[in-house]
Amino acid sequence: MSSTSTITMTEMKPQMTEKPTARPVARKQRTWHEADAPYTFANDDTEWERLNGVHRAIKEYLGNRITLAPLEELSPPPKKILELGAGTGVWAMDAANMFPEATVTAVDISFNNIRNPPPNVVLKQLNLLEGFPFEPESFDIVHMRFLLVHMPNFPELIKKCSAALRPGGLLLLEDIDQNLYSTDGEVPESIKTFYKHYHGHMAKSGVDGETGAKIEGVLHSLNQFSEIHVHNMPAPISAPYTADPNLNKMGIEMRKSLGKAYDGIWGKMPGSGLTQEIHDNMIRDAHDHDRQIYMDFYWTWARKADKVPETATLYQQAWAWWDYFVQTGWWILGY
Numbered sequence: 357m358s359s360t361s362t363i364t365m366t367e368m369k370p371q372m373t374e375k376p377t378a379r380p381v382a383r384k385q386r387t388w389h390e391a392d393a394p395y396t397f398a399n400d401d402t403e404w405e406r407l408n409g410v411h412r413a414i415k416e417y418l419g420n421r422i423t424l425a426p427l428e429e430l431s432p433p434p435k436k437i438l439e440l441g442a443g444t445g446v447w448a449m450d451a452a453n454m455f456p457e458a459t460v461t462a463v464d465i466s467f468n469n470i471r472n473p474p475p476n477v478v479l480k481q482l483n484l485l486e487g488f489p490f491e492p493e494s495f496d497i498v499h500m501r502f503l504l505v506h507m508p509n510f511p512e513l514i515k516k517c518s519a520a521l522r523p524g525g526l527l528l529l530e531d532i533d534q535n536l537y538s539t540d541g542e543v544p545e546s547i548k549t550f551y552k553h554y555h556g557h558m559a560k561s562g563v564d565g566e567t568g569a570k571i572e573g574v575l576h577s578l579n580q581f582s583e584i585h586v587h588n589m590p591a592p593i594s595a596p597y598t599a600d601p602n603l604n605k606m607g608i609e610m611r612k613s614l615g616k617a618y619d620g621i622w623g624k625m626p627g628s629g630l631t632q633e634i635h636d637n638m639i640r641d642a643h644d645h646d647r648q649i650y651m652d653f654y655w656t657w658a659r660k661a662d663k664v665p666e667t668a669t670l671y672q673q674a675w676a677w678w679d680y681f682v683q684t685g686w687w688i689l690g691y
């Protein structure tokens with residue numbers, strides 16, 4: 357079973373006259389994790405504020421929920437929850453408070469950012485490119501948010517997560533297409549140039565920057581789920597021009613997030629061709645109130661079937677790889 361929903365936009369123009377200006381030049385020194393992984397975002401206080409700000413906006417958008425899946429309806433209630441790429445741990449900590457009887461294992465490449473976790477959060481420092489030490493069918497819930505879009509061969513990680521999930525358990529995959537598009541004309545050259553360099557660099561490590569929309573297809577190809585749900589949220593990045601105030605807030609937060617996530621990124625991406633100037637031009641044009649520029653966010657969740665076939669048929673596996681090659685391989689070869 358599968359359901360897909362899309363927010364309907366109004367064509368309201370923002371009531372703003374002020375023209376965007378270039379960002380201030382004074383910048384904080386950024387710091388990054390040192391693990392051997394293609395992940396390019398920082399792990400400092402600015403990043404901590406960014407991730408927590410986005411988490412707050414998401415909760416507001418979802419009506420004070422931490423995900424769209426009906427976690428509270430799980431029967432029996434979850435005892436083991438796994439969160440991969442936990443960042444500041446803000447989601448893991450909310451899940452731990454929501455289910456005090458459960459243990460929430462929060463995994464990340466580095467934990468500079470997790471502050472005062474509740475006692476039922478277990479921190480596990482791990483580079484997921486070097487191992488996946490979790491028993492089959494051992495978790496009630498597995499969650500990843502904004503991680504797959506940074507991982508080489510993301511379908512493989514989804515497959516491992518599905519294997520770690522118990523029958524009836526919930527797999528929560530929440531991610532973006534790391535790209536901006538326009539509904540009222542061409543995307544500015546500055547934005548195209550930024551993403552050409554960014555994706556070109558990431559593609560060399562096998563990272564697909566437009567993961568969000570492809571997750572549903574990967575879940576179907578695994579043939580292990582009784583339910584698959586997708587909710588697409590096009591976040592209005594350049595101005596708050598939709599009829600939904602919470603969606604507008606999401607857009608504003610995502611816009612602030614772009615500025616913080618990519619700031620200084622050229623220092624972590626030598627050879628990519630990215631420069632401060634390319635970055636600043638992109639951020640300036642992403643803030644152009646006269647345009648309607650969006651970034652797509654996908655909330656995808658699936659329930660593992662009670663009876664999971666031990667192995668998918670040869671035909672299903674061949675189809676899954678073909679689908680992966682066509683969607684991601686083709687995308688990566690384009691850079």
Ligand SMILES: C[S@@+](CC[C@H](N)C(=O)[O-])C[C@H]1O[C@@H](n2cnc3c(N)ncnc32)[C@H](O)[C@@H]1O
Binds near residue numbers: 393407500503506
């Ligand atoms: C964009 S952040 C998202 C954080 C969090 N999920 C959230 O939504 O706020 C991605 C996180 O994944 C972690 N990460 C990236 N590559 C990883 C890897 N190979 N193994 C483990 N964690 C990784 C990063 O350190 C970072 O904390």
